[in-house]
Structures are given as structure tokens and as C-alpha cells.
Amino acid sequence: MFWDEEMETLPRDELKRLQVERLRQTLVRASRSPFYSRLFKRIKLDPEKVSSLDVLKDIPFTTKEDLRSNAPYGFLAVPKEEIIRVHSSSGTTGAATPILYTRSDIDRWADLVARCMYMTGVRKGDVFQNTMGYGLFTGGLGFHYGAEKLGVMVIPSGPGNSKRQIYLMRTFGTTVIHILPSYALRLLSTFEELGLDPKEDTQLRIAFIGAEPHTEEMRRRIEEAYGVDAYNSYGLSEMNGPGVAFECPHKNGMHVWEDSFILEVVDPETLEPVPEGEVGELVFTTLTREGMPIIRYRSRDLAAVYPDPCPCGRTHRRISRIMGRTDDMLIVKGVNIFPMQIEKVLMSIPEVGTDYQIVLERENYMDKLIVRVEINAKFFEGDVKGLERLRRRIIEELRSEIVVTPEVELLEPGSLPKAEGKAVRVIDRRG
Amino acid sequence: MAHQISVFAENRPGRLRKVTGLLAEAGVNLRALTITGVEKYGVIKLLVDKPDLAYEALIAAGVPAKKQEVIAILIEDEPGSLYKALSALAERGVNIENAYGFLTHESDKAVFVFEVEDPKQTVELLREMGFKPLSDAEIAAL
């Protein structure tokens, strides 16, 4: 069941002691980098004297902007010849930021990814097809090294060329696949074109689909169509890449490997910790990284921590799905609202179709939140009474999730533009 | 028993035109039409000569539509005839939910169309009282 039983089930108090010791070592190492040596001098921090995690709240957050403006070597904490690999963030916003790895960093990273894969049931003898992009992006090579560490046969197929993907799957008897969830669904039409049923005509049993945000419903569709267990995962290149948090067989939240990362969850506005269980911005500190230790990194990803222990026996806390990015956060009537919260409510109501739109307006200096939803034609009962009941139900369920009472408009299916990402779904007219 | 088609439509220009356009294309003739509107949307109720065809055409075009049982009775086009029919139903505790009417080509008759909770039982009642609830075929022939 466990790749590293002792570490995965370490009692919380021992885990905390380990974190304190590793944090001290990390701060000592970090103080050798130009960025943190300046910072620690400024805040008069002596890393050798650190004896508690409380020290963290005296250290300023590190942001993407810090990484960018100190690139490429401002965070380097070892002699440059110790670096054997560079990756970089995808750079969707602004310039890419390089992440530098020593041999030990690569080893530890591979070990964490192996731990994740093993947790979901991958074993020696499995055949692993990695359809993620190789290169500077961490998703491809991260899983590649993890799978090799675990000892499975890796097919480094990379992305694209659907017919070849299916050919490889069938030729080598792929049992485990790493695939974008949207691509997994698109690939079904190629299976159909070839007259093949992925459930019958492949040996797939496990899929890793964490590389992009997806809904629970998408996971179920992939699981049913392919006859696999599909697992969500979370990682960011600033914290190695994949392997930061991963679902166990209970598929209820992702365990964050707290022997390797300190996790804090903060309110992105006030930067104060949020009460446990509430959505906030994930903040990470590396605990074993040598080449480029990063302290209190603001990930801009929003999620909640599940406070209760997981039935699988692992003591490392779990986080929810990523609910969005801090950049997506809306402040309505002083309340923080994430579009993902609205989406979650809407997707749980079968009478609601797939497309929706969030409109913000200001009327007499008051914020107005309007949620426009397409109805699902299948559930139309033929009268206004039923529709009004549905409208009131949507308002009620949204209010209990986001606190603010929205206006809800019912729309005909197909009347909204197909959303190609989150931006299209939110229209802020408050100027 | 007769059938009407209910259609969900947003309250913006061109929606009714779209629906009637789809029906015309399918070769369906309208007998009567009402719209129940709330602020931003409404439900259009259509009585047509070919309800099955109308329903299929609308669904195929992705329009939220529903085929519903409805009661249509012929009444004399003269003062008091609707009152007579309604009183008879009220006495028997039948609650009329959504009603509309139209004149037939024979000018001495009108058709009264309405929804009730239990259409089958209401049809029985009406028959006992001497009214003749129309079928889809009879409505088509009007």
C-alpha cells in the first residue's frame, strides 16, 4: 500500500518535528542565495537559531514576481556546477521563471512522484504511457523519472498524434496513462473512428488526469469510458512540478507531502491564515530542495485543507480540488467569491445546462451579482411554475455556498458563447 | 385527449419568430398560442394540428419543449356558454390552471383549452356532463 510507509504514516507530532528540522536546514541553505541572504539580513533572521515553524510568519512571502525579477540565478543556493537540470514554469502570464535542480533534487522529486503513483496502485510490471509534453514543462519529465524510479516500463509518447497513441497503447499493453482530461475525452472519437472500445480493446486501468482543472463529472466520464480509476494531482514547477499533492485510492482530496513541503493557506487579500477548511491561497515552502529553496511561495492557487484524517492511514493533510486562481477571485459586496464555487453549485443541479455566465454590475453604489444559466432542455416540465421553482432553488443553493444572494436568469440552451476558459464566463461591468 | 406543446423562451426579440419558423418549416399549422411571461423569460403554449411533428421539430433544433395533455372542448359561441362549462367543473372541484380560447371557422363554435391536474378524470366528468373533449385529430380538422 505504501511506497514509504514510515514517512507516509508518520504521526503528526513527529511530522511537525521533522518539518522544523528541515525548515532550519532549508533556511540555512537559502541564506546562501543572493535573494534570501539579502532578505534575511534585512529582517535580521539567523537561520541556525530556528526552532519552531512560527518563524515563518516573520518571513515575507516569495512571489512569482520575485522569481522573475531575480532570474536566472538570484535564488541559486549551491555552486552553479551542482545544477544538473533546469525547468521552467509554463509562463502563461509574463516571462517564464527558471527552476534549478541538483542531482539530489531530481532524485527526491522522482521519489515523491513514485510515492504518488504507487499510492494509486501502480506497480512494477505496469506499462506507463506518458502523453504529457516533455521539455521545460515539468509534467512530462516529472512523471517520467517517477515512473522509472518505481520501476515500470515507460512509453514517452509525448502529446498528440491520436492514432499513434492508441497504437502504442495496444502494442505494448499500456496499463497506466498520464493524460490531459480534455484530451482523454477527445481521444474517444479516435477510438470510435477505429472501431475500438477503450474498455475492451486496451488494458488501461489507471489514469492520471491532474494536469489541468476538471470537474468531478469529467473524471466520471473518463473512468466510465476507459474502464479506469482516474486520479487528480497537483503540482507547480516552483515546487518541483508534479508530486506536490496527489489523490489516494479514496479519491477525496489530495495528500500534500508535508515531509517535503510546508503548506499554509492564506486569505489572498489580508494574507492572514484562513480558518482550517476554508478556501484560501496555497503557500508552500520547500523542505528538501538544495538548488533553489523557496520560502513561503504564493502559488496563486485556491483550495481548502480537509482537517480530518484520511481513512487510508496517511497522516499528510489533504487539499480540495483547486478552486481557481487568486487572479480569478471576485469581491462582491465585500465577500470573496471564486467562480469555481459558483460552477460547483451549478454543476450539481441536473436541470442546469453546461454553460453559464457571471455578470457583475453596480446599481446605486451596490454590487449586483447576476448568474445567467442555460437550462437543460431534458428537464423542462412545460410550465413557468417549475422554472420559477428551479430559479429559486439555484438562488438558494448559491447563497448557501457564496453567502451573497445572486440574481439568477434562466436562458435557452446554446444562447451563451461556448466558454474557452474562465475569462469568458465572468463579465465585470462595475468599471 | 388533446396535446399542446410548451416551449421555454427567453424574453428577447425574435424568440417567438424562431419557434413559429421551425414549425412552419416542419409543415405544422397553428390553432392557438399563448405566452406566460415572467420578467426575463416565458413559456409559449401552442395548440397545433400535428403536435408530435411539432414536438420533434423543436427538440431536434435544441429548443426546450414539452408535449402535454390538455383539454379542449367545443362550446357554443353565445353568451353564458363558457360560464356553464366552468361552473359545472367548479362544482366538481376541478381546478383550471392555464386556459385560452379561440374561435373555429364555423362561427357558431368556440374552443376552450385548459390544463388541469388530472386530465383523464376531468375528461370523464366532461363527457358525463355532455361536453365533447376534442382529440388531436379533431383539432387538426377544425
Ligand SMILES: [Zn+2]
Ligand atoms: Zn488518503
